[in-house]
Amino acid sequence: MNLLFNSKIVGFFLVFLFFFFTKTFSQNDKIISPPSNVVAKDVLWDDGKALKLSWDLSSDDKDAERMHTHIDGYQILRATKNDSVLKPIAFVDDNVGKYKDIGLIDTVEYIYAVRAKKKDFFSNLSFSNYAKPEVNWFRADRVNMFVLLIVFCMSVIFYIQSAKKGKPLFIRKIGGLEAVEEAVGRATEMGKPVLFIPGIQEIDEIQTIAGLSILGKVAKITATYDTPLIVPILYPMALAAGQEIVRESYLDAGKPENYKKDMVKYVAGEQFAYVAAVGGIMLREKPAANIFMGAFYAESLLLAETGQSTGAIQIAGTANPHQLPFFIASCDYTLMGEELYAASAYLSKEPLLLGSLKAQDLMKIILVIFIILGAISITLGWGEKFFYKLFLER
Amino acid sequence: MRRQFPAFIAFLAGFVMVFAFFVPKKGIVDFSQRLLTWVIIVGGFTLLLGIVNITRANLDAIKNKEKGWGYKVILLFFLFVMAVSAIIWGTQENTPYDYLFHNIQKPMMSTMFSILAFFIASAAYRAFRARTKEATLLLITSVVVMMGRTPLGLFIWKKLPPLTDWIMAYPNMAVQRGILIGAALGAAAMSLRILLGIERTYMGKG
Numbered sequence: 391m392n393l394l395f396n397s398k399i400v401g402f403f404l405v406f407l408f409f410f411f412t413k414t415f416s417q418n419d420k421i422i423s424p425p426s427n428v429v430a431k432d433v434l435w436d437d438g439k440a441l442k443l444s445w446d447l448s449s450d451d452k453d454a455e456r457m458h459t460h461i462d463g464y465q466i467l468r469a470t471k472n473d474s475v476l477k478p479i480a481f482v483d484d485n486v487g488k489y490k491d492i493g494l495i496d497t498v499e500y501i502y503a504v505r506a507k508k509k510d511f512f513s514n515l516s517f518s519n520y521a522k523p524e525v526n527w528f529r530a531d532r533v534n535m536f537v538l539l540i541v542f543c544m545s546v547i548f549y550i551q552s553a554k555k556g557k558p559l560f561i562r563k564i565g566g567l568e569a570v571e572e573a574v575g576r577a578t579e580m581g582k583p584v585l586f587i588p589g590i591q592e593i594d595e596i597q598t599i600a601g602l603s604i605l606g607k608v609a610k611i612t613a614t615y616d617t618p619l620i621v622p623i624l625y626p627m628a629l630a631a632g633q634e635i636v637r638e639s640y641l642d643a644g645k646p647e648n649y650k651k652d653m654v655k656y657v658a659g660e661q662f663a664y665v666a667a668v669g670g671i672m673l674r675e676k677p678a679a680n681i682f683m684g685a686f687y688a689e690s691l692l693l694a695e696t697g698q699s700t701g702a703i704q705i706a707g708t709a710n711p712h713q714l715p716f717f718i719a720s721c722d723y724t725l726m727g728e729e730l731y732a733a734s735a736y737l738s739k740e741p742l743l744l745g746s747l748k749a750q751d752l753m754k755i756i757l758v759i760f761i762i763l764g765a766i767s768i769t770l771g772w773g774e775k776f777f778y779k780l781f782l783e784r
Numbered sequence: 785m786r787r788q789f790p791a792f793i794a795f796l797a798g799f800v801m802v803f804a805f806f807v808p809k810k811g812i813v814d815f816s817q818r819l820l821t822w823v824i825i826v827g828g829f830t831l832l833l834g835i836v837n838i839t840r841a842n843l844d845a846i847k848n849k850e851k852g853w854g855y856k857v858i859l860l861f862f863l864f865v866m867a868v869s870a871i872i873w874g875t876q877e878n879t880p881y882d883y884l885f886h887n888i889q890k891p892m893m894s895t896m897f898s899i900l901a902f903f904i905a906s907a908a909y910r911a912f913r914a915r916t917k918e919a920t921l922l923l924i925t926s927v928v929v930m931m932g933r934t935p936l937g938l939f940i941w942k943k944l945p946p947l948t949d950w951i952m953a954y955p956n957m958a959v960q961r962g963i964l965i966g967a968a969l970g971a972a973a974m975s976l977r978i979l980l981g982i983e984r985t986y987m988g989k990g
Binding site (some may be wrong): 436437525526527528532536539542543546550579592594599600602603606607608623625626629631634635638655659661662664666674691694695696709711715718719720727728729730732734735738743747750753755 | 787802806807808809810813819823826827830831832833834835837840841844851852889891893896899900903904906907908910911937942960963965966967969970971972973974975976977978980982983985986987
């Protein structure tokens with residue numbers, strides 16, 4: 391019995407060993423062939439933060455269809471010359487023989503290793519040469535923007551020259567800007583102040599600059615009509631610029647004695663503290679006209695609705711699309727996107743400034759043509775690589 | 785000279801930034817980054833200007849006993865309490881500044897933000913009144929989008945959420961992109977006007 395029992399155990403053990411070795415040897419039999427000819431090269435015309443890697447496919451990958459030796463893909467490992475420790479950085483699909491490694495340092499030399507992978511098994515490593523990213527004199531990935539910039543600059547200069555020669559430039563009416571004088575006039579008649587808010591961003595935001603440019607025009611009108619002006623500011627740098635602009639406008643209007651430094655005042659340094667301060671001004675002073683011009687965020691509706699509740703005439707302008715619906719719902723006039731930037735040119739009627747608006751229109755036509763061509767090419771399936779490279783590939 | 789010098793500085797600073805955008809050489813990029821650092825430093829100094837301005841304006845109002853002068857006393861008191869507590873004890877956790885921030889300033893800011901919900905309701909009521917064909921279209925679209933974003937919408941009609949997604953991804957996105965392209969070109973044109981010294985209204989000249 392004991393002998394029989396032992397022979398059963400031995401039998402089971404032998405069967406187990408048979409299956410174990412059969413399995414192991416069958417796996418070892420399928421040794422995956424590694425990729426070859428791994429080359430690391432600097433990416434030309436870039437900022438020295440990328441290297442490109444190429445390799446010849448593993449023979450298992452090349453003959454996958456014929457030999458039924460499909461692999462999962464290739465694992466890429468990287469080491470620097472100093473530490474020499476290979477770390478996996480990426481995995482690419484089968485049938486792909488290239489990879490672009492980005493986010494590198496231009497003073498460091500890198501070495502790569504690539505190996506094919508199938509399930510839990512890897513081929514031997516194939517090593518690349520050492521390569522170092524080089525900083526070049528021009529970024530090729532920004533050539534599309536460079537071309538657009540040159541075309542834009544040239545068209546601005548062309549239209550400015552045309553305007554200088556006295557060629558009339560048609561600019562469509564912008565209701566919101568036409569209403570500025572009407573709003574100040576209303577405030578004058580009612581003997582109430584005009585409230586101007588140049589957005590809630592610092593002076594390095596182009597929308598704030600656009601808002602301050604409009605403030606100059608508004609201040610000139612309030613100076614002419616002797617209408618009180620209140621300009622609450624969120625950032626101190628915009629405060630200094632705002633004070634200078636209003637002072638100059640009062641000087642230009644021939645009323646320097648009416649300028650008070652506190653017309654432009656710093657009220658808070660936090661978004662919602664600013665809302666509380668401006669809301670308080672609206673409810674206490676009851677301005678007859680509220681003008682919002684610049685970059686606005688979550689406070690846009692809080693300000694515009696408070697102003698609406700006081701019965702003031704309201705004109706708003708912003709290039710933040712998410713805030714436009716709020717202004718449209720709560721204000722009498724709203725300048726949308728580009729209209730905000732066009733305001734200073736529109737109000738001054740200076741040919742030099744109007745010329746740039748015409749150039750802007752020309753650029754818009756060029757972009758619309760590209761958008762239509764791109765949509766057609768993607769729909770019909772021709773030339774899509776060209777458009778992809780032109781606008782998307784980085 | 786008083787106008788030309790700031791315009792020249794604006795041109796130089798803008799040109800360096802544009803040049804560094806296309807030419808990635810180390811010296812140029814470093815200089816452009818240094819310019820950005822200077823902006824932060826100048827901004828820090830102008831903060832003092834803001835404090836002086838707010839103090840002077842409120843002190844004048846308190847002296848003249850203007851309407852609501854008591855609130856201005858509270859404002860100035862907390863302005864200096866916050867500043868002094870941050871200078872003496874720092875702004876880390878469990879400091880007086882941290883306590884004041886989390887127990888006074890933060891709840892007040894949250895309260896202001898929460899009022900937005902009520903203002904959205906009043907603005908929506910005005911915007912969605914079906915007075916014209918366009919307003920009716922806006923009303924219908926907004927109802928579809930709002931319903932499509934709630935479980936009730938799915939319960940009413942299972943195709944409402946996909947319809948909402950379609951409205952947001954196509955007509956809505958197309959309009960937003962149109963505005964964005966226009967705004968980007970407008971910003972580029974304005975930047976160019978400033979760089980070339982044509983636009984000087986931001987300096988008070990116009």
